[in-house]
Amino acid sequence: MLDRRRLIGGFLPGLGLATLLPGCRSDPAPGGTPPAEAARRAEGLDPGPDPDFEALLTASPAGNPYAPLGAALRGLEAGRQGRALVLMLGDSHTAFPRMAERLRELLQVRFGAVGPGRMPPGRAQSSFVPAGITLIQEGSWSTAHALRAATPGPFGLAGYRLTGSQAGDHLSLASADPRGFDRLHLTLQCGPESGSFRLIGAGIPEAPRATRTAAPRLRLIRLDLPPGQRSVTLELMGDGPVTLLGWGVDRRGRGAMVESFGINGATLATLDNRDPAIVARELSVAPPALIILEYGTNEATDRDFDPAAYGLALSRRIAALRAASPRSGILLMGAPDAGRPIRRGRGACPVTPLPALAAVRSTQRRVAAAERVGFFDWAEEVTGGLCRLPSLARATPPLMRPDLVHFTTDGYRLTAERLHANLLRGAGLGGAAA
Incomplete structure (x- = not known):
């Protein structure tokens, strides 16, 4: 068993030990009494939708993907009780937590800090x-x-x-x-x-x-x-x-949150490997004001990339998220510039683009417009063109890693700052510099 003396004196100082309550015990009999239900709630079991997340959301995005986030953030600025959640789903760019952490920091400074979340x-x-x-x-x-x-x-x-x-x-x-x-x-x-x-x-x-x-x-x-x-x-x-x-x-109370979940090597298709009933339940208990989909870099490595099939998959995924979380806005992050360095210079641009990068980005932009979701042009906002990648890797501090695909901590923080400004503009709250 765990050595509590070590915990109390070391990693976990000042721990109090008393009595804990059951967690995933067998289902209660139908028709349980209100006191029994109250006891389950007190134990934190099977919580319903958190009213703090629901309180500040609009009834629906109504064609404006930034509307739910804007309503929630304006409510917080007005002193209303509630929470504004931004949920990010993506690949290795999201799996590395620095981009989400910087976005969380920027939002929480202005709208209230309630911790990291799930x-x-x-x-x-x-x-x-x-x-x-x-x-x-x-x-x-x-x-x-x-x-x-x-x-x-x-x-x-x-x-x-x-x-x-x-x-x-x-x-x-x-x-x-x-x-x-x-x-x-x-x-x-x-x-x-x-x-x-x-x-x-x-x-x-x-x-x-x-x-x-x-x-x-x-x-x-x-x-x-x-x-x-x-x-x-x-x-x-x-x-x-x-x-x-x-x-x-x-922490309980009013404020903004950013939760992010990424898997190295992920593509949009990996979302289909999650159980839709579980995802819907998790979205229902903490409905986001905005869901950000950050995919495309790994799709861009596919030499057999099919833009039509990818466009249909994007539209289907957007529809599924809307069905599971109808009060949430949705935003696509366009894949950033990425390529392979050419060791022996070939012309003025010593970078070979990922094979399907241009097709991925154009499909993302087209679907975003057709489905009326937000779009963040990562290439325009941060990388500024394929041929700039080597200079970003040599910058002080460097913004790109030598692989010219992934960003450094500073690069991800810069991305978060540009994304933050984009969200505030879209939400009608200005685009103040970070």
Whole structure:
């Protein structure tokens, strides 16, 4: 089992231990009494839509993809209670968290800071190293992700799954933010063989939370914690597997949030590998003001790229997101300039473009116009042309990595600043410089 003395004196200071409540226990009998339902709500089990996210949204985008975000942000500036969520889904550009973190920072400075929100579970996404958060995963955990259609699900928004079963194996999250957090989110896949876990944190009661259910089912937990929490640990009891599809922390109250989920190597098609019922449930409990789709770089490497098929796939994905989250706006990020360096100069432009880059971008722009969703021209806003990539890689500080495909931390931060200005302009709140 987890050495609590080490936690109390080291990584997780000042932990209080008491009694925890059940988590994914068997379904209650139909016709449960209101007190029983109230108890389940107090335990954070199967939460309904968060009224703070719904409070500031318009009834529908009504043809303006920025309208829900604009309404939510204006409501926050007016002092109304609520939250404005921007959700990003994408490839390695999004999997590396610096772009989303900078966008979150910019929005939260002006509209209120409530923490990071939901993330991939534990260290399932090994390259995910968020700023200001320490993630520790100890024990025999198995990981899967939704990159390939052949990988058995289920997967939710995060696109990752983490399963453990050995007693004492644990996941820990610690925040460097002095304000801490006071809410924990868990997304669990439960079933007849599922085991139990306990949570350890300052002032959190302690007792096993069972995840066993009569049939496979999703279980969401949104648990309110004592204010100022700086760390939390999930420890397995060893009585069966516990499967996490996501987790996260934030603070109750009004403000803006940016959540991002990316998979290295992902294309738009990888969204089809997520369970649509799980995604719809996750979107329903925290409806975004804006959903950003950041794909295209990996499609651009396809020498057999079919623009017509890709356009249909984009339109279908937009329709699916609208059906799952009808009050959300949608924005496409056009694929940025990317290519392969030519070591022995060939003319004035020592870069070979990715084979389908131009076709991908033109299709994205066409679909964005036809479907009336937002469009962020990443190439125009940041890279400024294929032949500029080497100079961006040599800049001080460098903005591109030597592969001329991925950005540096500074490049992603610059992208976020230009995207932030684009969102504010679209939302009717001006385009003030970052």
